[in-house]
Amino acid sequence: MSAEGARRRDVTVADVAKAAQVSKAQAARALGNYGAVSDEVRERVLAAAEALSYRPNELARSMNTGKSHTIGVVVGDIENPHFGLATRGITDTAKKAGYNVILVNTDEDRAAEVDAVRVLLDKRVDGLIVAPASSVDTGHLQEVHKSGRPLVFIDRTAGGMPVETMAVDMARISREATQYLLDAGHRRIAFISTLRTETPYTPGMTLESSQIADRIDGMRGAFLESGLPFPEDLVRLNAGDEDSIRSITREVLRGPDRATAVVASDGLIALSVMEAIQELGLSIPADVSFLMYDDFPWTRLTTPPLTVIAQPVYNMGVAAAKALIRQMEGLPPAAPAQFTATLVRRGSVGPCRTEGDPDREELAARLN
Amino acid sequence: MSAEGARRRDVTVADVAKAAQVSKAQAARALGNYGAVSDEVRERVLAAAEALSYRPNELARSMNTGKSHTIGVVVGDIENPHFGLATRGITDTAKKAGYNVILVNTDEDRAAEVDAVRVLLDKRVDGLIVAPASSVDTGHLQEVHKSGRPLVFIDRTAGGMPVETMAVDMARISREATQYLLDAGHRRIAFISTLRTETPYTPGMTLESSQIADRIDGMRGAFLESGLPFPEDLVRLNAGDEDSIRSITREVLRGPDRATAVVASDGLIALSVMEAIQELGLSIPADVSFLMYDDFPWTRLTTPPLTVIAQPVYNMGVAAAKALIRQMEGLPPAAPAQFTATLVRRGSVGPCRTEGDPDREELAARLN
DNA sequence: CATCGATGTGAGTCCGGTCTCAATCCTAGG
DNA sequence: CCTAGGATTGAGACCGGACTCACATCGATG
Numbered sequence: 001m002s003a004e005g006a007r008r009r010d011v012t013v014a015d016v017a018k019a020a021q022v023s024k025a026q027a028a029r030a031l032g033n034y035g036a037v038s039d040e041v042r043e044r045v046l047a048a049a050e051a052l053s054y055r056p057n058e059l060a061r062s063m064n065t066g067k068s069h070t071i072g073v074v075v076g077d078i079e080n081p082h083f084g085l086a087t088r089g090i091t092d093t094a095k096k097a098g099y100n101v102i103l104v105n106t107d108e109d110r111a112a113e114v115d116a117v118r119v120l121l122d123k124r125v126d127g128l129i130v131a132p133a134s135s136v137d138t139g140h141l142q143e144v145h146k147s148g149r150p151l152v153f154i155d156r157t158a159g160g161m162p163v164e165t166m167a168v169d170m171a172r173i174s175r176e177a178t179q180y181l182l183d184a185g186h187r188r189i190a191f192i193s194t195l196r197t198e199t200p201y202t203p204g205m206t207l208e209s210s211q212i213a214d215r216i217d218g219m220r221g222a223f224l225e226s227g228l229p230f231p232e233d234l235v236r237l238n239a240g241d242e243d244s245i246r247s248i249t250r251e252v253l254r255g256p257d258r259a260t261a262v263v264a265s266d267g268l269i270a271l272s273v274m275e276a277i278q279e280l281g282l283s284i285p286a287d288v289s290f291l292m293y294d295d296f297p298w299t300r301l302t303t304p305p306l307t308v309i310a311q312p313v314y315n316m317g318v319a320a321a322k323a324l325i326r327q328m329e330g331l332p333p334a335a336p337a338q339f340t341a342t343l344v345r346r347g348s349v350g351p352c353r354t355e356g357d358p359d360r361e362e363l364a365a366r367l368n
Numbered sequence: 369m370s371a372e373g374a375r376r377r378d379v380t381v382a383d384v385a386k387a388a389q390v391s392k393a394q395a396a397r398a399l400g401n402y403g404a405v406s407d408e409v410r411e412r413v414l415a416a417a418e419a420l421s422y423r424p425n426e427l428a429r430s431m432n433t434g435k436s437h438t439i440g441v442v443v444g445d446i447e448n449p450h451f452g453l454a455t456r457g458i459t460d461t462a463k464k465a466g467y468n469v470i471l472v473n474t475d476e477d478r479a480a481e482v483d484a485v486r487v488l489l490d491k492r493v494d495g496l497i498v499a500p501a502s503s504v505d506t507g508h509l510q511e512v513h514k515s516g517r518p519l520v521f522i523d524r525t526a527g528g529m530p531v532e533t534m535a536v537d538m539a540r541i542s543r544e545a546t547q548y549l550l551d552a553g554h555r556r557i558a559f560i561s562t563l564r565t566e567t568p569y570t571p572g573m574t575l576e577s578s579q580i581a582d583r584i585d586g587m588r589g590a591f592l593e594s595g596l597p598f599p600e601d602l603v604r605l606n607a608g609d610e611d612s613i614r615s616i617t618r619e620v621l622r623g624p625d626r627a628t629a630v631v632a633s634d635g636l637i638a639l640s641v642m643e644a645i646q647e648l649g650l651s652i653p654a655d656v657s658f659l660m661y662d663d664f665p666w667t668r669l670t671t672p673p674l675t676v677i678a679q680p681v682y683n684m685g686v687a688a689a690k691a692l693i694r695q696m697e698g699l700p701p702a703a704p705a706q707f708t709a710t711l712v713r714r715g716s717v718g719p720c721r722t723e724g725d726p727d728r729e730e731l732a733a734r735l736n
Numbered sequence: 737c738a739t740c741g742a743t744g745t746g747a748g749t750c751c752g753g754t755c756t757c758a759a760t761c762c763t764a765g766g
Numbered sequence: 767c768c769t770a771g772g773a774t775t776g777a778g779a780c781c782g783g784a785c786t787c788a789c790a791t792c793g794a795t796g
Contacts, residue, residue: 012752023776028754035755036773058490059436060752062427064781070470070491079456081449088447091473100487102438103471105459119468122426123438271665296666297639303671380782391746396783403785404743428782432751 011054019048031056062124070100071324072120074130075154076108080268082294082313083131086154089317090129097325099126108133108196114140127151127324132158135210150327154320157210164323164333166316170211173309173341174218175225177263177291180343182226185352186261186289190234190252191219192245192273193265201235212237212265215293219263234259242272249276253288260352261289267296274302285350295344304347311341379422387416399424430492438468439692440488442498443522444476448636450662450681451499454522457685458497465693467494476501476564482508495519495692500526503578518695522688525578532691532701534684538579541677541709542586543593545631545659548711550594553720554629554657558602558620559587560613560641561633569603580605580633583661587631602627610640617644621656628720629657635664642670653718663712672715679709 017027022041029035030045031054037045048054062068073090075083091101102125104116113133117140120128127150132141138159144151145163153165181189195212199205207213216235223230234252239245249272252259262277264270270292277288284290284304292299295310319337326333385395390409397403398413399422405413416422430436441458443451459469470493472484481501485508488496495518500509506527512519513531521533549557563580567573575581584603591598602620607613617640620627630645632638638660645656652658652672660667663678687705694701 010752014752024753025755025776025778026774028752029775032754036775038774041774055486055490057492057752059427059430059492060781061754062781063425063431063752063783064754066781068427077456078446078459079449079452081447081452084447084449084452087471088445088473091446091471095473100470100472100491102468103455103459104468105456105463118423122423123468124425124427268665271669274669297636298664298666298670301639301642302666302669378782382782392783393746393748393785394744396785397745400784404745406744409744425782428751429784430751431753431782432784434751 010057011052012057013054016045016049016052016054019052020044066124068124068126069098070102070123070125071321071328072102072104072116072123072125072128074104074106074113074116074120074128076106076131076133078103078105080266081296082266082311083155085313086131086317086320089314089319090154090321093318093321094325097321099321099325106133108194110134110137117141117144121147121149127328129154129320129324130158131155134208135159135213136206136208150324152320152324152327154316155211164320164327164336166320166323166337166339167211168311168316168339168341170214170341171218171221173343174215175222176218177309177343178219178222179226180345181261181263181289181291181349182222182228184261184289184349187228187352188231188234188257188259189219189261189263190231190236190259191216191263191265192236192239192248192252192269194239194269195237195265196240197237201232201237203232215265231259239265239269245269245272246276246279249273250280253277253280253282259288261291261349264290264292267292267294267299270306284348287353289350289352290348300346302348307346307349308344309341310344312339315339378425379420380425381422384413384417384420384422387420388412434492436492436494437466438470438491438493439689439696440470440472440484440491440493440496442472442474442481442484442488442496444474444499444501446471446473448634449664450634450679451523453681454499454685454688457682457687458522458689461686461689461693465689467689467693474501476562478502478505485509485512489515489517495696497522497688497692498526499523502576503527503581504574504576518692520688520692520695522684523579532695532704534688534691534705534707535579536679536684536707536709538582538709539586539589541711542583543590544586545677545711546587546590547594548713549629549631549657549659549717550590550596552629552657552717555596555720556599556602556625556627557587557629557631558599558604558627559584559631559633560604560607560616560620560637562607562637563605563633564608565605569600569605571600583633599627607633607637613637613640614644614647617641618648621645621648621650627656629659629717632658632660635660635662635667638674652716655721657718657720658716668714670716674716675714676712677709678712680707683707 013028013031014024017024020027022045026041027045030037030042031049071094078084078087094101102120106112106116110133128144129152131154135156135158141158145161151163153163155167157165193212195209220230236248239248262273264273277284282288291307293309295308299306299308316339381396381399382392385392388395390413394405394409395413398405398410399417439462446452446455462469470488474480474484478501496512497520499522503524503526509526513529519531521531523535525533561580563577588598604616607616630641632641645652650656659675661677663676667674667676684707
């Protein structure tokens, strides 16, 4: 009955109009549900559209409404469940409000991020949610912001830009976690992160990641508060791949002045660190205490279950999307949300093993 | 120096042309790098574009090229690392070829999938990669396919549609895994899946998911081959949320005729199943053997490390994207890829505990 | 010096919608 | 019966690029 369908061109309003015997304008009005259309025409047009199975071309629509109903999301690595969850929060919320999400991965590479932002802007997304790879080098983000396009940061800030940011107060939770370790008697606490830097960590250095900087600050703060020297030599960055994480872990846990507690900067690192610890024949928490950022379901299944810093990642995603949508719709920003990470005490942190310490038992009890 | 920037309209070719004192056509040619343009004009145009920081409007471009350089990806749940990894494979590959990805989550809900496909089509994506929520109800996918738009399935097939599909041979690996359990002496093997069904599992029933159907077939095959009766009562579907997984696990592990081995259909289920097992005070693998689909890094960290069925998920994502790109570029399909899952024997499967069985030691040794 | 093909170039159309504007219809009020 | 004002309707502009077509220009060939 229908055309042979060999050369298939999409059905357009013009086609529908012709079929319904009305002008293109009328058909468009009936279809788009705007302007004045008589019931009779509307019916005829709708019927024709149905018959031809007409579907509007969103590209064309976007072109002259200026709205694409699409938001761009730029993250470091979707493979990391941390971002997976955040992304889920974003897409769930966006979908409810009628927006779609274009997702771009940057591998935490600034050049890739610059590119991603450019591409998304070229595609005329209505807004952007970015987890900035660098909080220092933010020219491209500044431009987005200056251009007036809605923008929200998630997970990290970027160079003090006045942009709504959904992130937890890292310094606070880091200090709390460190204090917890200090209370357990640990003094040599290592911190291992993938953050790429030119040179090894030195105290006043500028770090690209606000998150990591805050975590280290938090640790230092806790040490200082307790009047203890902060073990800078145990802050280890550039823990890129499995091998480097392994060797860093070994280094840190060796020698007379070895670390007695290790803090892993994220779940991915944690895996390799724990493997390295197992390989060294050390046991958690008897020989080394272990703490990681992010609470994933599997952390309850290890032996011992891991003590972690839980972040409300999904909710941060939801909040980021909501904030962006408000911006896109020209509403005033809501009261800034406060996200608090919590220290979930499970079994991987124990009292510091100081050979022959009589207080150990008592400490263990106190830590519960 | 520049305009007040109050009302900001994007810079267009026309603007650039005016600034460079050439016609719009010439400017477009210089910018788009096509047609004939004198060096002098090109230079002037490029300079003007730079000065005005002109960026092409991809929407407009897509409109008359008909290509959006965007592909749509429809999956059940990005939060599940299984899809997280696959998505990563897709986006990595797409990006390399100059395509962007619009990601939509369906929560394994068919209505959501139908909607997602429609929206993506309306946005004129150049192609679609779908993990079909149902292999039965595939009208919307049929239409996509008939309309000639490039389409690739990942992870699952859909009603025998002649569409390139990147998935592992589930029946084969399921049979192998089941055989492994049978060899260990297990006869009561439970299979727990989230798959939603109207009624509890009964032998010949039609399952929405080709994957799950294949897995069950594989199990049955292994039993039959060994001349053993397939324990249909232990096939448990509808393990939706944590609570139902827990109670199903408890049910299955209770009573005189309890299961001695449990197979979890994916990593998310596995978590709850294992917790339920721990709560029951049973230990793996002494009391219950445990096997799960998908190999995630954390499975090596549990005690014991888990025996799993590893699927080349990332590669499937890569292959799906590559296949789609070939289709979109009008190339003939490459030879169909074969993805093989592998049984990774770690420590969660042990000999079946038959009270007072003298062979147990020997079996344990053989399973190593 | 006339001719021809290879550039260069500008005017204008098209993609598929949205939307403005002026013309046409209709109906109630005067 | 005539007319003002709202409801309908069609023609056409427009969004921002890509691309066609007709019209120069120009050096090389005969």
